[in-house]
Each structure stands twice: as C-alpha cells, then as structure tokens.
Amino acid sequence: MADSIISTDGLRLYYGKKEALHGINLDIEEKKITALIGPSGCGKSTFLRCLNRMNDLIDTVTITGTVKFRGHNIYSPKTDTVKLRQQVGMVFQQPNPFSFSIYDNVAFGLRLAGIKDKQTLDERVEKALRQAAIWDVVKDDLNKNAQQLSGGQQQRVCIARVLATKPDVILMDEPTSALDPISSSQIEETMVELAKDYTIVTVTHNMQQASRISDKTAFFMNGKVVEYGDTAQIFINPKEQITNDYINGNFG
Numbered sequence: 001m002a003d004s005i006i007s008t009d010g011l012r013l014y015y016g017k018k019e020a021l022h023g024i025n026l027d028i029e030e031k032k033i034t035a036l037i038g039p040s041g042c043g044k045s046t047f048l049r050c051l052n053r054m055n056d057l058i059d060t061v062t063i064t065g066t067v068k069f070r071g072h073n074i075y076s077p078k079t080d081t082v083k084l085r086q087q088v089g090m091v092f093q094q095p096n097p098f099s100f101s102i103y104d105n106v107a108f109g110l111r112l113a114g115i116k117d118k119q120t121l122d123e124r125v126e127k128a129l130r131q132a133a134i135w136d137v138v139k140d141d142l143n144k145n146a147q148q149l150s151g152g153q154q155q156r157v158c159i160a161r162v163l164a165t166k167p168d169v170i171l172m173d174e175p176t177s178a179l180d181p182i183s184s185s186q187i188e189e190t191m192v193e194l195a196k197d198y199t200i201v202t203v204t205h206n207m208q209q210a211s212r213i214s215d216k217t218a219f220f221m222n223g224k225v226v227e228y229g230d231t232a233q234i235f236i237n238p239k240e241q242i243t244n245d246y247i248n249g250n251f252g
C-alpha cells in the first residue's frame with residue numbers, strides 16, 4: 001500500500017453551529033496529485049484549508065477529529081503554524097502576488113524563516129522560479145513588480161513563492177480557474193512535473209483537468225466524501241451512481 005503523508009480521521013468542521021464537514025476520513029498519498037471534486041458548496045475548499053490550518057484564521061470555526069501530517073496531529077497545541085504552512089503551502093484561485101518585486105515575492109517566506117544571506121536567497125529564488133517554469137521569462141526582470149505580470153505568470157510566481165520554502169505538500173484551490181486556456185494547460189504541465197517531488201492536493205471544477213492530471217480523486221457531496229480512489233477508476237468505473245452523474249455533468 002502506498003504511503004500517506006496526510007491522513008484525516010473523523011474530521012468535522014463547524015462554521016458557528018453549522019456543520020460543513022461531517023467526519024472526513026481521507027489518506028493523501030505522497031508525491032501524487034489528489035483532486036478534490038464535487039458540486040459548489042460541498043466543502044472541498046473548507047477541507048483543503050483544514051490541511052494547513054488556514055481555517056484558524058476564521059473566528060467562528062470549530063474543528064474536531066484529527067489531521068495528521070507525517071503522523072503528527074497538526075491540531076495539537078504544540079504545532080507551530082508558521083512552520084506547518086511552510087511544509088504544507090497553499091496556492092489560491094486568484095493569483096495573489098504582493099505588490100513588490102518578483103524577487104521579494106519569492107524570497108518572502110525565506111526571509112520570514114530568518115534567511116538573510118544574499119547568496120542563499122539568490123540560489124533559492126532562482127531554483128523556485130525554475131521549478132515553477134518561469135525563470136527564463138523573468139530572470140532579467142527580477143526587480144519588476146510581480147503584479148505587472150500576466151495572470152498566468154503571476155500564478156507561477158505564487159507557485160515559486162510556495163516552493164521557495166521547500167514544502168512537502170502544495171495545496172491548490174482551483175489554481176487555473178482564473179487563467180486563460182493556454183496558461184491553464186501550462187500550469188497543469190507544471191503541476192505534473194512538480195508531483196515528481198511534491199505532494200499536490202488540488203480543488204477543481206474542471207473534470208477534464210482532474211482526469212488529465214490527478215492520480216487520486218475524492219468526490220465530495222454535502223460535506224462528505226462519497227467516493228475516493230484512483231482517478232482512472234473514479235472516472236471510468238465509479239462505484240456510486242451519484243459520482244457517475246456528477247462526472248458526466250448531470251448536476252453540479
């Protein structure tokens with residue numbers, strides 16, 4: 001059996017009194033792409049944000065159950081959330097570079113981690129931009145404001161910003177939905193390349209994207225996982241009729 005890097009057990013999340021996740025048990029396999037699919041409002045983003053404690057930033061949220069990252073419950077009071085978010089980084093739907101230079105965007109997490117040495121910063125920034133497949137485009141323009149790049153380029157800088165801190169897991173919340181088709185397919189290629197070294201969990205509404213790039217798929221409905229398995233099995237031979245109906249666009 002493949003190794004899981006993250007596993008959730010009985011994970012429940014409440015916004016105030018409303019329960020949005022109803023006891024999720026899911027194992028995320030290392031160095032694979034896992035796609036979270038399901039109709040709008042079923043809890044995909046909420047679940048994704050539980051994996052690096054991003055929901056802590058919302059006051060009304062209560063969480064029960066466990067989320068283990070490499071065997072440690074990340075909801076333990078001992079967890080250093082800054083470190084956790086370096087290990088389990090996040091890329092959002094809207095590219096959100098800070099309004100400062102490309103270099104400073106990518107170096108941001110490194111400086112936060114206390115790295116000051118110029119040569120180390122230069123090396124790590126270059127490596128991250130290469131991994132995000134944008135080094136050749138920006139290498140002569142590192143001082144340019146990142147917000148002046150195209151949407152697809154901005155998203156790559158955001159991916160580089162996450163990669164710079166050497167995460168194990170990259171969470172992606174609809175990372176291509178705000179991009180044009182060419183930029184989207186380029187980001188997809190980058191995701192497949194990155195999955196050789198990193199674990200990726202991605203939320204997507206695009207069934208073709210999920211079937212093209214993911215290894216594993218979890219189908220969510222009403223705050224529960226209806227079905228989870230190898231992407232080929234989920235798309236070709238789902239166990240549940242409702243999964244089949246969703247994948248074939250009968251509702252959504």
Ligand SMILES: Nc1ncnc2c1ncn2[C@@H]1O[C@H](COP(=O)(O)OP(=O)(O)OP(=O)(O)O)[C@@H](O)[C@H]1O
Nearest residue numbers: 015020038039040041042043044045046047058203
């Ligand atoms: N900050 C919040 N406060 C209160 N309720 C919320 C909050 N964020 C999400 N919800 C509710 O939790 C449920 C799950 O939302 P979530 O955004 O996780 O779904 P989703 O599957 O990612 O949806 P979409 O595909 O539309 O992005 C929904 O009913 C939503 O209204």
